[in-house]
Amino acid sequence: MDIIFNNFRITPLDINESENFFNLIDRNRSRLEDFFAGTVLKTKTLQDTIIYCQNIRDRVLEKSYFPFVINDLKTDTFIGLIDVKSIDWNIPKAEIGYFIDVDYEGQGVISKSLGLVIEYLSEVYQFKKLLCRANSSNIGSIAVAKKNGFTLEGTIKQDYKTTKGVIVDLDYYGRVFS
Template sequence: MENYIVKMLSANQSESFFQLIHTNRERLEDFFAGTVACTKTLSDTIDYCREIEQKIKERVYFPYVIIEKSSQEIIGFIDIKNIDWNIPKAELGAFIDSKYEGKGIITNTMSSLIDTIVNEHHFKKLLCRISSRNVRSINVALNSGFELEGTIRCDYKTTKGEIVDLNYYGKVF
Protein backbone atom coordinates (compact mmCIF):
# COMPACT_ATOMS: atom_id res chain seq x y z
CA MET A 1 0.00 0.00 0.00
CA GLU A 2 2.94 2.36 0.43
CA ASN A 3 3.00 2.88 -3.37
CA TYR A 4 -0.67 3.87 -3.60
CA ILE A 5 -3.02 6.54 -2.28
CA VAL A 6 -6.79 6.13 -1.92
CA LYS A 7 -8.83 9.31 -1.98
CA MET A 8 -12.25 10.60 -2.94
CA LEU A 9 -12.66 11.32 -6.65
CA SER A 10 -12.88 15.03 -7.43
CA ALA A 11 -13.64 17.04 -10.56
CA ASN A 12 -10.01 18.08 -10.94
CA GLN A 13 -9.14 14.41 -11.57
CA SER A 14 -11.50 14.14 -14.56
CA GLU A 15 -8.78 13.69 -17.17
CA SER A 16 -6.97 10.90 -15.30
CA PHE A 17 -10.30 9.23 -14.47
CA PHE A 18 -11.32 9.43 -18.14
CA GLN A 19 -8.03 7.74 -19.13
CA LEU A 20 -8.63 4.90 -16.68
CA ILE A 21 -12.14 4.28 -18.04
CA HIS A 22 -11.10 4.74 -21.68
CA THR A 23 -8.22 2.27 -21.39
CA ASN A 24 -10.46 -0.33 -19.74
CA ARG A 25 -13.81 0.54 -21.37
CA GLU A 26 -14.45 -2.81 -23.05
CA ARG A 27 -13.86 -4.87 -19.92
CA LEU A 28 -15.88 -2.48 -17.72
CA GLU A 29 -18.93 -1.86 -19.87
CA ASP A 30 -20.97 -4.81 -18.62
CA PHE A 31 -20.70 -4.30 -14.86
CA PHE A 32 -19.86 -0.58 -14.61
CA ALA A 33 -22.35 0.34 -17.31
CA GLY A 34 -23.46 3.62 -15.72
CA THR A 35 -19.94 4.89 -15.19
CA VAL A 36 -18.86 3.85 -18.69
CA ALA A 37 -21.93 5.47 -20.29
CA CYS A 38 -21.27 8.78 -18.50
CA THR A 39 -17.60 8.94 -19.45
CA LYS A 40 -17.57 8.50 -23.25
CA THR A 41 -15.63 11.72 -23.80
CA LEU A 42 -13.43 13.90 -21.62
CA SER A 43 -16.18 16.54 -21.62
CA ASP A 44 -18.72 13.94 -20.45
CA THR A 45 -16.31 12.84 -17.73
CA ILE A 46 -15.82 16.40 -16.48
CA ASP A 47 -19.61 16.82 -16.22
CA TYR A 48 -19.93 13.41 -14.55
CA CYS A 49 -17.29 14.25 -11.94
CA ARG A 50 -19.07 17.53 -11.17
CA GLU A 51 -22.34 15.62 -10.69
CA ILE A 52 -20.52 13.18 -8.42
CA GLU A 53 -19.29 16.03 -6.22
CA GLN A 54 -22.94 16.93 -5.56
CA LYS A 55 -23.78 13.29 -4.74
CA ILE A 56 -20.90 13.25 -2.25
CA LYS A 57 -22.30 16.37 -0.56
CA GLU A 58 -25.72 14.70 -0.42
CA ARG A 59 -24.09 11.57 1.09
CA VAL A 60 -25.66 9.25 -1.49
CA TYR A 61 -22.48 8.17 -3.29
CA PHE A 62 -18.80 7.94 -2.31
CA PRO A 63 -16.36 7.28 -5.18
CA TYR A 64 -12.71 6.62 -4.35
CA VAL A 65 -9.77 6.41 -6.70
CA ILE A 66 -6.54 4.50 -6.27
CA ILE A 67 -3.58 6.61 -7.30
CA GLU A 68 -0.10 5.29 -8.00
CA LYS A 69 2.21 7.60 -6.05
CA SER A 70 5.11 7.61 -8.53
CA SER A 71 3.06 8.53 -11.62
CA GLN A 72 0.12 10.25 -9.85
CA GLU A 73 -2.14 8.34 -12.27
CA ILE A 74 -5.48 6.88 -11.26
CA ILE A 75 -5.14 3.11 -11.58
CA GLY A 76 -8.27 1.90 -9.81
CA PHE A 77 -11.70 2.78 -8.52
CA ILE A 78 -13.81 1.74 -5.52
CA ASP A 79 -17.27 3.16 -5.11
CA ILE A 80 -19.73 3.06 -2.26
CA LYS A 81 -23.25 3.17 -3.66
CA ASN A 82 -26.85 2.16 -3.01
CA ILE A 83 -26.48 3.61 0.48
CA ASP A 84 -29.33 2.98 2.88
CA TRP A 85 -28.85 5.21 5.92
CA ASN A 86 -31.79 3.57 7.71
CA ILE A 87 -29.81 0.35 8.30
CA PRO A 88 -27.05 1.82 7.59
CA LYS A 89 -25.61 -0.26 4.76
CA ALA A 90 -24.00 0.21 1.35
CA GLU A 91 -22.75 -1.65 -1.68
CA LEU A 92 -19.14 -1.61 -2.84
CA GLY A 93 -17.89 -1.95 -6.39
CA ALA A 94 -14.28 -1.95 -7.55
CA PHE A 95 -12.03 -2.27 -10.56
CA ILE A 96 -8.40 -1.76 -11.43
CA ASP A 97 -6.56 -1.00 -14.65
CA SER A 98 -5.81 -4.26 -16.42
CA LYS A 99 -2.05 -3.59 -16.15
CA TYR A 100 -2.33 -3.80 -12.35
CA GLU A 101 -4.57 -6.86 -12.02
CA GLY A 102 -3.48 -9.74 -9.85
CA LYS A 103 -1.12 -7.71 -7.65
CA GLY A 104 -3.37 -7.50 -4.59
CA ILE A 105 -3.84 -3.74 -4.92
CA ILE A 106 -7.66 -3.82 -4.88
CA THR A 107 -7.75 -6.28 -1.97
CA ASN A 108 -5.34 -4.18 0.09
CA THR A 109 -6.98 -0.85 -0.68
CA MET A 110 -10.48 -2.27 -0.20
CA SER A 111 -9.59 -3.61 3.24
CA SER A 112 -8.17 -0.28 4.44
CA LEU A 113 -11.01 1.69 2.85
CA ILE A 114 -13.60 -0.54 4.53
CA ASP A 115 -12.06 0.25 7.93
CA THR A 116 -12.16 3.97 7.12
CA ILE A 117 -15.74 4.13 5.88
CA VAL A 118 -17.11 1.92 8.65
CA ASN A 119 -15.47 4.17 11.26
CA GLU A 120 -16.51 7.35 9.49
CA HIS A 121 -20.06 6.44 8.45
CA HIS A 122 -20.90 3.72 11.00
CA PHE A 123 -22.11 1.24 8.39
CA LYS A 124 -23.53 -1.93 9.93
CA LYS A 125 -23.31 -3.89 6.68
CA LEU A 126 -21.44 -3.72 3.40
CA LEU A 127 -22.20 -5.86 0.39
CA CYS A 128 -20.80 -6.68 -3.02
CA ARG A 129 -22.78 -7.99 -5.98
CA ILE A 130 -20.48 -9.95 -8.28
CA SER A 131 -21.07 -11.98 -11.40
CA SER A 132 -20.83 -15.64 -10.49
CA ARG A 133 -18.21 -15.94 -13.27
CA ASN A 134 -15.93 -13.13 -12.06
CA VAL A 135 -13.38 -15.19 -10.11
CA ARG A 136 -10.97 -12.29 -9.47
CA SER A 137 -13.64 -10.07 -7.92
CA ILE A 138 -15.00 -12.96 -5.89
CA ASN A 139 -11.50 -13.51 -4.48
CA VAL A 140 -11.21 -9.80 -3.61
CA ALA A 141 -14.50 -10.00 -1.69
CA LEU A 142 -13.54 -13.18 0.15
CA ASN A 143 -10.05 -11.87 0.95
CA SER A 144 -11.64 -8.66 2.28
CA GLY A 145 -13.72 -10.62 4.78
CA PHE A 146 -17.01 -10.81 2.87
CA GLU A 147 -19.05 -14.01 3.03
CA LEU A 148 -21.25 -15.44 0.31
CA GLU A 149 -24.86 -14.82 1.31
CA GLY A 150 -26.40 -16.31 -1.81
CA THR A 151 -26.73 -16.26 -5.55
CA ILE A 152 -29.60 -14.39 -7.14
CA ARG A 153 -30.36 -15.99 -10.48
CA CYS A 154 -31.04 -13.84 -13.52
CA ASP A 155 -30.40 -10.68 -11.48
CA TYR A 156 -28.54 -8.39 -13.87
CA LYS A 157 -28.66 -7.52 -17.56
CA THR A 158 -25.29 -6.69 -19.13
CA THR A 159 -24.91 -4.03 -21.81
CA LYS A 160 -24.71 -6.87 -24.32
CA GLY A 161 -28.18 -8.00 -23.21
CA GLU A 162 -27.08 -11.15 -21.38
CA ILE A 163 -28.95 -11.87 -18.16
CA VAL A 164 -26.55 -13.22 -15.54
CA ASP A 165 -26.55 -14.53 -12.00
CA LEU A 166 -25.05 -12.38 -9.25
CA ASN A 167 -23.45 -13.62 -6.07
CA TYR A 168 -24.20 -11.46 -3.03
CA TYR A 169 -21.36 -11.14 -0.54
CA GLY A 170 -21.90 -9.42 2.80
CA LYS A 171 -19.83 -8.20 5.71
CA VAL A 172 -21.51 -7.24 8.99
CA PHE A 173 -19.94 -4.95 11.59
Protein backbone atom coordinates in the same frame (compact mmCIF):
# COMPACT_ATOMS: atom_id res chain seq x y z
CA MET B 1 -9.34 11.32 3.63
CA ASP B 2 -5.97 10.46 2.21
CA ILE B 3 -4.62 6.92 2.72
CA ILE B 4 -1.10 6.08 1.55
CA PHE B 5 0.43 2.59 1.44
CA ASN B 6 3.47 1.38 -0.46
CA ASN B 7 3.50 3.58 -3.60
CA PHE B 8 -0.26 4.14 -3.74
CA ARG B 9 -2.70 6.76 -2.48
CA ILE B 10 -6.44 6.38 -2.01
CA THR B 11 -8.48 9.59 -2.09
CA PRO B 12 -12.03 10.63 -2.84
CA LEU B 13 -12.52 11.41 -6.52
CA ASP B 14 -11.99 15.14 -7.07
CA ILE B 15 -14.00 16.69 -9.91
CA ASN B 16 -10.89 18.60 -10.94
CA GLU B 17 -9.34 15.26 -11.90
CA SER B 18 -11.92 14.35 -14.52
CA GLU B 19 -9.25 13.80 -17.17
CA ASN B 20 -7.36 11.27 -15.02
CA PHE B 21 -10.64 9.52 -14.27
CA PHE B 22 -11.57 9.46 -17.96
CA ASN B 23 -8.17 7.97 -18.81
CA LEU B 24 -8.60 5.21 -16.21
CA ILE B 25 -12.02 4.25 -17.56
CA ASP B 26 -10.93 4.55 -21.17
CA ARG B 27 -7.89 2.25 -20.67
CA ASN B 28 -10.18 -0.39 -19.14
CA ARG B 29 -13.42 0.33 -21.03
CA SER B 30 -13.83 -3.05 -22.75
CA ARG B 31 -13.41 -5.03 -19.54
CA LEU B 32 -15.63 -2.69 -17.51
CA GLU B 33 -18.54 -2.25 -19.87
CA ASP B 34 -20.58 -5.18 -18.61
CA PHE B 35 -20.38 -4.63 -14.86
CA PHE B 36 -19.58 -0.92 -14.54
CA ALA B 37 -22.13 -0.16 -17.23
CA GLY B 38 -23.37 3.15 -15.82
CA THR B 39 -19.89 4.56 -15.32
CA VAL B 40 -18.74 3.43 -18.77
CA LEU B 41 -21.86 4.86 -20.43
CA LYS B 42 -21.45 8.26 -18.74
CA THR B 43 -17.72 8.61 -19.52
CA LYS B 44 -17.56 8.06 -23.29
CA THR B 45 -15.73 11.36 -23.85
CA LEU B 46 -13.73 13.70 -21.66
CA GLN B 47 -16.60 16.22 -21.77
CA ASP B 48 -19.06 13.49 -20.68
CA THR B 49 -16.69 12.62 -17.85
CA ILE B 50 -16.48 16.23 -16.66
CA ILE B 51 -20.27 16.40 -16.47
CA TYR B 52 -20.40 12.99 -14.76
CA CYS B 53 -17.86 14.10 -12.15
CA GLN B 54 -19.88 17.27 -11.49
CA ASN B 55 -22.94 15.07 -10.88
CA ILE B 56 -20.86 12.85 -8.60
CA ARG B 57 -19.93 15.90 -6.52
CA ASP B 58 -23.63 16.53 -5.87
CA ARG B 59 -24.18 12.90 -4.89
CA VAL B 60 -21.21 13.03 -2.50
CA LEU B 61 -22.63 16.17 -0.85
CA GLU B 62 -25.96 14.33 -0.47
CA LYS B 63 -24.04 11.38 1.04
CA SER B 64 -25.61 9.03 -1.51
CA TYR B 65 -22.39 8.03 -3.30
CA PHE B 66 -18.71 7.90 -2.35
CA PRO B 67 -16.11 7.26 -5.08
CA PHE B 68 -12.46 6.64 -4.14
CA VAL B 69 -9.62 6.50 -6.65
CA ILE B 70 -6.34 4.65 -6.28
CA ASN B 71 -3.36 6.57 -7.59
CA ASP B 72 0.07 5.13 -8.39
CA LEU B 73 2.40 7.70 -6.85
CA LYS B 74 5.33 6.66 -9.07
CA THR B 75 3.47 7.43 -12.29
CA ASP B 76 0.83 9.84 -10.90
CA THR B 77 -1.80 7.76 -12.67
CA PHE B 78 -5.23 6.61 -11.52
CA ILE B 79 -5.16 2.82 -11.42
CA GLY B 80 -8.38 1.85 -9.68
CA LEU B 81 -11.77 2.81 -8.35
CA ILE B 82 -13.72 1.80 -5.27
CA ASP B 83 -17.23 3.17 -5.13
CA VAL B 84 -19.86 3.08 -2.43
CA LYS B 85 -23.44 3.26 -3.67
CA SER B 86 -27.01 2.23 -2.92
CA ILE B 87 -26.55 3.68 0.54
CA ASP B 88 -29.35 3.04 3.03
CA TRP B 89 -28.71 5.27 6.03
CA ASN B 90 -31.57 3.64 8.00
CA ILE B 91 -29.49 0.50 8.59
CA PRO B 92 -26.80 1.92 7.64
CA LYS B 93 -25.60 -0.27 4.75
CA ALA B 94 -24.22 0.17 1.25
CA GLU B 95 -23.02 -1.65 -1.82
CA ILE B 96 -19.35 -1.44 -2.67
CA GLY B 97 -17.85 -1.91 -6.11
CA TYR B 98 -14.25 -1.93 -7.25
CA PHE B 99 -11.88 -2.48 -10.12
CA ILE B 100 -8.17 -2.21 -10.81
CA ASP B 101 -6.38 -1.28 -14.02
CA VAL B 102 -5.48 -4.34 -16.07
CA ASP B 103 -1.75 -3.60 -15.63
CA TYR B 104 -2.09 -3.89 -11.83
CA GLU B 105 -4.18 -7.07 -11.62
CA GLY B 106 -2.88 -9.84 -9.41
CA GLN B 107 -0.59 -7.60 -7.35
CA GLY B 108 -2.84 -7.28 -4.31
CA VAL B 109 -3.34 -3.54 -4.73
CA ILE B 110 -7.14 -3.68 -5.00
CA SER B 111 -7.43 -6.14 -2.09
CA LYS B 112 -5.33 -3.90 0.18
CA SER B 113 -7.09 -0.74 -1.03
CA LEU B 114 -10.53 -2.22 -0.46
CA GLY B 115 -9.57 -3.26 3.07
CA LEU B 116 -8.38 0.27 3.87
CA VAL B 117 -11.53 1.87 2.43
CA ILE B 118 -13.73 -0.57 4.37
CA GLU B 119 -11.88 0.33 7.57
CA TYR B 120 -12.42 4.03 6.82
CA LEU B 121 -16.13 3.51 6.05
CA SER B 122 -16.76 1.51 9.21
CA GLU B 123 -15.00 4.08 11.39
CA VAL B 124 -16.29 7.30 9.82
CA TYR B 125 -19.77 6.29 8.66
CA GLN B 126 -20.31 3.30 10.96
CA PHE B 127 -21.85 1.11 8.30
CA LYS B 128 -23.36 -2.04 9.77
CA LYS B 129 -23.25 -3.95 6.50
CA LEU B 130 -21.52 -3.77 3.14
CA LEU B 131 -22.54 -5.75 0.08
CA CYS B 132 -20.81 -6.47 -3.18
CA ARG B 133 -22.22 -8.17 -6.25
CA ALA B 134 -20.29 -10.23 -8.76
CA ASN B 135 -21.03 -12.53 -11.63
CA SER B 136 -19.89 -16.05 -10.70
CA SER B 137 -17.41 -15.96 -13.59
CA ASN B 138 -15.59 -12.96 -12.09
CA ILE B 139 -13.14 -15.02 -10.06
CA GLY B 140 -10.81 -12.07 -9.37
CA SER B 141 -13.53 -9.87 -7.89
CA ILE B 142 -14.84 -12.72 -5.76
CA ALA B 143 -11.34 -13.42 -4.43
CA VAL B 144 -10.92 -9.75 -3.46
CA ALA B 145 -14.26 -9.79 -1.64
CA LYS B 146 -13.41 -12.97 0.26
CA LYS B 147 -9.97 -11.61 1.24
CA ASN B 148 -11.79 -8.69 2.81
CA GLY B 149 -14.19 -10.74 4.92
CA PHE B 150 -17.19 -10.92 2.61
CA THR B 151 -19.14 -14.16 2.51
CA LEU B 152 -21.56 -15.43 -0.09
CA GLU B 153 -25.14 -14.69 0.95
CA GLY B 154 -26.82 -15.98 -2.16
CA THR B 155 -27.40 -15.73 -5.87
CA ILE B 156 -30.07 -13.46 -7.28
CA LYS B 157 -31.38 -14.80 -10.57
CA GLN B 158 -31.79 -12.49 -13.58
CA ASP B 159 -30.55 -9.55 -11.51
CA TYR B 160 -28.48 -7.39 -13.86
CA LYS B 161 -28.57 -6.32 -17.49
CA THR B 162 -25.17 -5.95 -19.13
CA THR B 163 -24.42 -3.28 -21.73
CA LYS B 164 -24.87 -5.99 -24.37
CA GLY B 165 -28.42 -6.54 -23.11
CA VAL B 166 -27.79 -9.92 -21.51
CA ILE B 167 -29.58 -10.45 -18.21
CA VAL B 168 -27.37 -12.36 -15.79
CA ASP B 169 -27.43 -13.80 -12.29
CA LEU B 170 -25.32 -12.13 -9.61
CA ASP B 171 -23.79 -13.55 -6.47
CA TYR B 172 -24.25 -11.31 -3.44
CA TYR B 173 -21.47 -11.14 -0.86
CA GLY B 174 -21.94 -9.42 2.48
CA ARG B 175 -19.88 -8.28 5.39
CA VAL B 176 -21.46 -7.36 8.70
CA PHE B 177 -19.87 -5.09 11.30
CA SER B 178 -20.76 -5.21 14.97
